[in-house]
Amino acid sequence: MNIREYAKCDATDLAELVRKKQVSPKELALTAAKAIEKANPEIKGVVETYDDRIDGLDEKSLGNGPFRGVPLLMKDVFGHEKGRRIEFGSRLCEGMVAELDSNLAILLRKAGVNIIGRSAAPEYSMAGTTEGLLYGNASNPWKKGFSTGGSSGGAQASVTSGMVPIAHGSDIGGSIRIPASYCGGVGFKPSRMRISVGPAVDEGGFGYSMNHIQARTVRDSATMLDCLAIPMAGDPFVIPKPQQPYAALAKRKPKKLKVGIILDELAGVKVDPEVRKAVEKAGKTLAGLGHRVEQATASVGGLDMLSTMRDLFFFDFDGRLNYYGGKTGRTPGPDNLEPIIWSIYQRAGEITPSRFTAAWSRANVMRRSLGQFWTQYDIWLSPTTATTAPPWGTVNLSVEGIDFDTFTQGIFALPVQYTLPHNIMGTPAISLPLAQHSNGLPIGVQIAASPAMDHLVLQLATALEEAMPWARRVPALHVSKL
Numbered sequence: 001m002n003i004r005e006y007a008k009c010d011a012t013d014l015a016e017l018v019r020k021k022q023v024s025p026k027e028l029a030l031t032a033a034k035a036i037e038k039a040n041p042e043i044k045g046v047v048e049t050y051d052d053r054i055d056g057l058d059e060k061s062l063g064n065g066p067f068r069g070v071p072l073l074m075k076d077v078f079g080h081e082k083g084r085r086i087e088f089g090s091r092l093c094e095g096m097v098a099e100l101d102s103n104l105a106i107l108l109r110k111a112g113v114n115i116i117g118r119s120a121a122p123e124y125s126m127a128g129t130t131e132g133l134l135y136g137n138a139s140n141p142w143k144k145g146f147s148t149g150g151s152s153g154g155a156q157a158s159v160t161s162g163m164v165p166i167a168h169g170s171d172i173g174g175s176i177r178i179p180a181s182y183c184g185g186v187g188f189k190p191s192r193m194r195i196s197v198g199p200a201v202d203e204g205g206f207g208y209s210m211n212h213i214q215a216r217t218v219r220d221s222a223t224m225l226d227c228l229a230i231p232m233a234g235d236p237f238v239i240p241k242p243q244q245p246y247a248a249l250a251k252r253k254p255k256k257l258k259v260g261i262i263l264d265e266l267a268g269v270k271v272d273p274e275v276r277k278a279v280e281k282a283g284k285t286l287a288g289l290g291h292r293v294e295q296a297t298a299s300v301g302g303l304d305m306l307s308t309m310r311d312l313f314f315f316d317f318d319g320r321l322n323y324y325g326g327k328t329g330r331t332p333g334p335d336n337l338e339p340i341i342w343s344i345y346q347r348a349g350e351i352t353p354s355r356f357t358a359a360w361s362r363a364n365v366m367r368r369s370l371g372q373f374w375t376q377y378d379i380w381l382s383p384t385t386a387t388t389a390p391p392w393g394t395v396n397l398s399v400e401g402i403d404f405d406t407f408t409q410g411i412f413a414l415p416v417q418y419t420l421p422h423n424i425m426g427t428p429a430i431s432l433p434l435a436q437h438s439n440g441l442p443i444g445v446q447i448a449a450s451p452a453m454d455h456l457v458l459q460l461a462t463a464l465e466e467a468m469p470w471a472r473r474v475p476a477l478h479v480s481k482l
Helices: 003-008 011-019 025-043 103-110 153-160 179-183 220-228 273-288 303-313 317-328 339-352 355-373 407-416 420-425 455-465
Strands: 045-049 071-075 114-119 166-171 188-191 210-215 258-261 291-296 378-385 431-438 442-449
Touching: 003 025, 003 431, 003 442, 011 025, 025 045, 025 071, 025 114, 025 153, 045 153, 071 103, 071 153, 103 114, 103 220, 114 153, 153 166, 153 179, 153 407, 166 188, 179 431, 179 442, 188 220, 188 455, 210 220, 220 431, 220 455, 258 273, 273 291, 273 378, 273 431, 273 442, 273 455, 303 355, 303 407, 303 420, 317 339, 339 407, 355 420, 431 455, 442 455
Parallel strands: 071 114, 071 166, 258 291, 258 378
Antiparallel strands: 045 114, 166 210, 188 210, 188 431, 378 442, 431 442
């Protein structure tokens, strides 16, 4: 298989070729390695590849799930595989090795994927862009020197540029959906606790984080959800799940739904006019498919939302970094932490248990305020991000003048204005590349549904993929063009 043929296929296509014995898993791994060698010098989305799963691949070691033999990258954050390096994009953790498999890694391997390496992530996933001092800046495939989004930016850029068909992503405030929006991919964040994060913790990020994949097609996302939405023994709770597979449900036309378009400035960030038009066009398309679509509003508390989440996300952050430093023999400091992370580390101790529980209570109030939306509507339709991808240096962890106090408004608000509400609510949400801006960068449109209604999101996403296709749009920094 040559690189052009490989890069045209999504994960479902490649898996089908393996099943038909038209290509072997090792041949796919070798082709992926060639694609990475070709594109990664421009993209810098891949930080490590595994020779034992490429040249030395034992095909008998692969699982027999629907993605058998398909190359996949694991994000350098919480994608633990025992014996593999996991560095959290940080010089403090450079060379650190995972001591156990995560349940996610086990399920991915059962799905049949061949995990061939790691993708880049910003330090501790705390930026809406994938720029960093450990491995450099990952570039948007559409325009060199522009953000891939974060924190799963290395993953999505690797997918959109054709290096791999799918990649692991995680999302605590938009980290799957923001890269999908900026890079022109498909990024689905499932409902809270849909995918287990055991065994090390009960819920990632106190319940706000969720794992899944970065993709190019909705069907890949739906099929992988079937592979990963398997509760682990001992999970704190299990949410309702349809009796039929998500892959089958995603192909069905949904019932007639009431769709609310949200274009309010939820965190004070103005919406680009072309982004607004893209959302409105998606709304008209859904109306043409028989759904009831109207302008709506949502209340989340403005900038208070961001300061509340800061106190939740960074509670005991200093303790966590001290633990990692103990593993690597390094003391956290400005020589191994990026400037904003260093500031947060120094101030995290101010978030006392009482301050944390107060933030938890405020977040509960926000959740219920936001939840009023679902008493009137079935579907949330909004921008994924208020703007297209910004240039490097706009929202990274080395921006001058930004510290613990100004972090949320200074670099956090821009990318997460429309994504973070769905982490607060635990609702399923997807970013789709439904439009292209006049500046040449993709525009992501976000669809969300009420908790546990993941299948509705996938059904509408499939309908829009057919009505507003994006597959023919190929970025400049693509393996077929380099």
